[in-house]
Amino acid sequence: MKKPKFILDEMLGSLLRWLRILGFDAIYAQELDCNTSKNLDNVLIDKTEATSRILLTKDVELAKRARQKSQEVVLLSSDEVKENLETVVTQLNLTANEEAAGKRCPVCNSPLETISTEKARNMVPRKVWKQQEEFWRCSDPSCRKVFWKGSHWKKIKETIELLKSKGKKENET
């Protein structure tokens, strides 16, 4: 199955980072080129169409307009990032797994590449370098952020487990 790609409306910045952490290709309204002659809704609808992405929004009107153009939309209603993440995963019947996680830059959406511990030595705090054995770097030359499975990884694993159990429940009913 081909992995879905997403485009997110404004105010969904936390969800954007979570989708990228889970390995999904996701772009954000705020990152789009938006000149003043067009409003953001129009830019979002055009971009959704041009890139075959699934639109995630909390805006009922925008969702309606996109659906009229046969675009796939998930309408979100929660202010809680985890609830919205659950909605996306269950509605689209996605599987969250640990293997796909941590392979995409949460900052810029580019793939991450593994770097050697030797290379990472001068790029991360000394304490981190001593504790960690695996490091990744963003492949985008203008970003180049370095990542490792720090304390936040536990939270990511817990979230993946939660999403897995939600998916299962949906399938059983």
Ligand SMILES: [Zn+2]
């Ligand atoms: Zn990056």
